[in-house]
Amino acid sequence: xxxxxxxxxxxxxxxxxxxxxxxxxxxxxxxxxxxxxxxxxxxxxxxxxxxxxxxxxxxxxxxxxxxxxxxxxxxxxxxxxxxxxxxxxxxxxxxxxxxxxxxxxxxxxxxxxxxxxxxxxxxxxxxxxxxxxxxxxxxxxxxxxxxxxxxxxxxxxxxxxxxxxxxxxxxxxxxxxxxxxxxxxxxxxxxxxxxxxxxxxxxxxxxxxxxxxxxxxxxxxxxxxxxxxxxxxxxxxxxxxxxxxxxxxxxxxxxxxxxxxxxxxxxxxxxxxxxxxxxxxxxxxxxxxxxxxxxxxxxxxxxxxxxxxxxxxxxxxxxxxxxxxxxxxxxxxxxxxxxxxxxxxxxxxxxxxxxxxxxxxxxxxxxxxxxxxxxxxxxxxxxxxxxxxxxxxxxxx
Amino acid sequence: xxxxxxxxxxxxxxxxxxxxxxxxxxxxxxxxxxxxxxxxxxxxxxxxxxxxxxxxxxxxxxxxxxxxxxxxxxxxxxxxxxxxxxxxxxxxxxxxxxxxxxxxxxxxxxxxxxxxxxxxxxxxxxxxxxxxxxxxxxxxxxxxxxxxxxxxxxxxxxxxxxxxxxxxxxxxxxxxxxxxxxxxxxxxxxxxxxxxxxxxxxxxxxxxxxxxxxxxxxxxxxxxxxxxxxxxxxxxxxxxxxxxxxxxxxxxxxxxxxxxxxxxxxxxxxxxxxxxxxxxxxxxxxxxxxxxxxxxxxxxxxxxxxxxxxxxxxxxxxxxxxxxxxxxxxxxxxxxxxxxxxxxxxxxxxxxxxxxxxxxxxxxxxxxxxxxxxxxxxxxxxxxxxxxxxxxxxxxx
Numbered sequence: 001x002x003x004x005x006x007x008x009x010x011x012x013x014x015x016x017x018x019x020x021x022x023x024x025x026x027x028x029x030x031x032x033x034x035x036x037x038x039x040x041x042x043x044x045x046x047x048x049x050x051x052x053x054x055x056x057x058x059x060x061x062x063x064x065x066x067x068x069x070x071x072x073x074x075x076x077x078x079x080x081x082x083x084x085x086x087x088x089x090x091x092x093x094x095x096x097x098x099x100x101x102x103x104x105x106x107x108x109x110x111x112x113x114x115x116x117x118x119x120x121x122x123x124x125x126x127x128x129x130x131x132x133x134x135x136x137x138x139x140x141x142x143x144x145x146x147x148x149x150x151x152x153x154x155x156x157x158x159x160x161x162x163x164x165x166x167x168x169x170x171x172x173x174x175x176x177x178x179x180x181x182x183x184x185x186x187x188x189x190x191x192x193x194x195x196x197x198x199x200x201x202x203x204x205x206x207x208x209x210x211x212x213x214x215x216x217x218x219x220x221x222x223x224x225x226x227x228x229x230x231x232x233x234x235x236x237x238x239x240x241x242x243x244x245x246x247x248x249x250x251x252x253x254x255x256x257x258x259x260x261x262x263x264x265x266x267x268x269x270x271x272x273x274x275x276x277x278x279x280x281x282x283x284x285x286x287x288x289x290x291x292x293x294x295x296x297x298x299x300x301x302x303x304x305x306x307x308x309x310x311x312x313x314x315x316x317x318x319x320x321x322x323x324x325x326x327x328x329x330x331x332x333x334x335x336x337x338x339x340x341x342x343x344x345x346x347x348x349x350x351x352x353x354x355x356x357x358x359x360x361x362x363x364x365x366x367x368x369x370x371x372x373x374x375x376x377x378x379x380x381x382x383x384x385x386x387x388x389x390x391x392x393x394x395x396x397x
Numbered sequence: 398x399x400x401x402x403x404x405x406x407x408x409x410x411x412x413x414x415x416x417x418x419x420x421x422x423x424x425x426x427x428x429x430x431x432x433x434x435x436x437x438x439x440x441x442x443x444x445x446x447x448x449x450x451x452x453x454x455x456x457x458x459x460x461x462x463x464x465x466x467x468x469x470x471x472x473x474x475x476x477x478x479x480x481x482x483x484x485x486x487x488x489x490x491x492x493x494x495x496x497x498x499x500x501x502x503x504x505x506x507x508x509x510x511x512x513x514x515x516x517x518x519x520x521x522x523x524x525x526x527x528x529x530x531x532x533x534x535x536x537x538x539x540x541x542x543x544x545x546x547x548x549x550x551x552x553x554x555x556x557x558x559x560x561x562x563x564x565x566x567x568x569x570x571x572x573x574x575x576x577x578x579x580x581x582x583x584x585x586x587x588x589x590x591x592x593x594x595x596x597x598x599x600x601x602x603x604x605x606x607x608x609x610x611x612x613x614x615x616x617x618x619x620x621x622x623x624x625x626x627x628x629x630x631x632x633x634x635x636x637x638x639x640x641x642x643x644x645x646x647x648x649x650x651x652x653x654x655x656x657x658x659x660x661x662x663x664x665x666x667x668x669x670x671x672x673x674x675x676x677x678x679x680x681x682x683x684x685x686x687x688x689x690x691x692x693x694x695x696x697x698x699x700x701x702x703x704x705x706x707x708x709x710x711x712x713x714x715x716x717x718x719x720x721x722x723x724x725x726x727x728x729x730x731x732x733x734x735x736x737x738x739x740x741x742x743x744x745x746x747x748x749x750x751x752x753x754x755x756x757x758x759x760x761x762x763x764x765x766x767x768x769x770x771x772x773x774x775x776x777x778x779x780x781x782x783x784x785x786x787x788x789x790x791x792x793x794x
Contacts, residue, residue, distance in 0.1 A: 277719030
C-alpha cells in the first residue's frame, strides 16, 4: 500500500513526531527521527502543530450568501420573530445565486479553515418541500472527497404549524438525510408533545438521529430539554440526540443547571452552542463537568439571520473560550475539545484523532500547543484529507 | 514636493478613487481616472478598500508576553482580586524577556494589523517606580516613524494605597506621559474623593488628559462616573477625559443608563471598551445615541491578566458588533467607527481620515465596504504610514 510520510509534526503534548499515512489512515506515529535521509516524497512539517480536522457541528448549507452579493441585514419590524425571519429569508433566497453554488462556497470556506466533518441542517417545509434537501444531497455527493457531511432534515417552519411537513421530513430521511430536526416545540408549534411525537416517531421508525433547534428561554426551554431527555431514554437513543442552542441552560439557576446537566449526561443528549455574542448560552464548563457532550458550530454564516460567521472552528473555539471566561491552559484545551473530539463524539464520527488507525484528516498550523492555537487562531493552515492536501492558505486545492 | 499616487482605491462609499499623497498627507482624492498611462511609480490598489489606520485606544505595552515564551494563566486563589493579579504579574515579568523587546513585539503586532495610533497605559507604583515609563518612553521614541503613541501614567497599585505614587505619577507626566491614569477609586483605594483629587489635581497642574480604569460594578461604578463627569466639568476638560471599561454602564437600568449617557455626553467624557467576553460592558449603541464618544482597545494582549488579544482593531470592531448584537449595515458601520473615527476623537488625533489634508496613514484590504470588512476581518492587509508601506501581511517592513 502506498505510504506518505509526514516528518516533524508537533503533537499536542509538544513532542515532534513522524507520521506515516497508508490507505488514508495513520499507520505509524513515532518520535521524530530527524533522519539524514528521509523517505522519498516525505513532507517535512517543520514543527507545525498537527490537529485532527475540526468538527463543524451546526451550519445551514442552504441559506448562506457567502461568496454571493452582500445582502444587508433586514431587522424584524417589532422584535425578533422566527416567522418573519423565515419570510425575509425566502425573499433573500429568491434573489440569490444558485443554492449549489452558495453551498459549495460555504463548504470550501469551512474546509479551507480546517473542518473536515460537518453537520448541516437543511430546510424542509410546505413551501420549499424537498428542494433544498435534494440540492444539498447532491452537493454532499459532489464534495464527498472533501468533507464528511451529516444532514438534518430541518422543519424551519415548524411541524404542526406547517401541514405536510411530517411527511416531508420522512421523505427527506428516505432520500438520505441522517437526522431529523426540530424547532422550538413550545414557542413555535405551541405543542411540545405533538412536535416531539413526530420528531422521535420519525427517528425511531427511520433509525435516524435527532438534532433540535431550541431557542426557548428559561424554564420553558428547560422543560423541553427534560422532555427530549425522557424520550431519548425511552427509545435508548443515547449518543444520537442533540439540542442545538439550548439558550435556556444559560438562563437558569446553578441548582437547576446541575440537575439539567445530570439529566443530559445520563440520557446521552449532546448540546450544541456557537457561543452567541449578545445572548445567554449554555455554560460550557459546568455542562462538561457534568459529563455532557458539548459541541459547536458556526450556525449561520452570512445569511438572512445575521451577517457574522467565518466557518473557522478554531476561531469558534476562541469565541467559546472568550465568552466562557476560559483563561487557563486546561480551559483553552476544553474550548478546543468542543470543536474537535467532543464534536466527533456528538456526531458519532468513527476513527477521529491523531492516533494509529484514525483517519488522516488533519490540519497543520503554527502553534506551540493547543492553548496557543486557541488564543492565536493561527493562519495560514494546510488541510489534509486522508493524508492528501485539500486546502492551503484558505483555498481548496 | 514628492508625490505618491495610489490608483483605484475603494472608498467607504464604494466608489473608486485615485489618491495623491504629498508630504505625508492626502493632497488630492479624485474619482479613479483609469488612465492609460498612470503617473510613474503609481501604486495600483486594484479596488482594495482603503481605511484610515485603526485607533488602538487601550493597551498595556509594558506587560505583554506576546512573542515571548508562553506563560500559562495563573488564576486567583479565591475569585478575582486585582492585588493578587498584580503580584502574579510582577512574578511573571521578572522571568520575561526585556520589556523593550516585548513592547516592540506588541507594537509590531498592532501596526501589522493596521493600527497607527495607540494609547497605552504604563504601570507606575512604589515598586517599579518609573522604570516601566522610562522604558516605554524610549520604545515610543524608537517607533515614532511607525505609530503615534499616547502614554498614560497608570497607578496599577492604586494611589492612596501605594504611598509615593502621586509623586511618581507627576514625575511620569514630566518625563513625557500624556495622561494621568486611575484605578477603581472606590474598590481599590477605598477613597473616591481622595483618588480623584490626586488624578484631576495632576491633570490640572500638568495640563494632562485623564484615562481611568474603572471596573467597579453597578451603582458604585455609576457613582464614580458621576464624580468623574463633575470634575471634568469643573475643570473644563471636555474631550480630555476617558473612563476605560466602565463595566457599571452594562449593569444598570435603562433609565439610569439614559441619565449617565446624557451626563457623559455633556461632560465630554469618553468611554473605552474592549467588548469583554464574559462580563457586562457599556451598551455601545445606547451611549453613542446619547452622544457619548465610545472608543475601543485590545486591553491586555497575552499577559498576566488573560491569554487573549490579537492586536487587531478590525477584529475588535467585529467583537464589539458581535457582543452588541449589531447586524444591520449601519450598526456594523458603528462598530467600525468605534475603532476608527470615534477613537481618533477620543484620543484627540489631528487630521484623521481619508480626506484631502488628512495624514496618509491608511490600511488597504479586500472588502466591498465597511460592513463586509467588519464581519470578514479580511487579511492580508497593507499598512501605509505617511503614504509609505510600513507593514505587509502582518509583518512590519
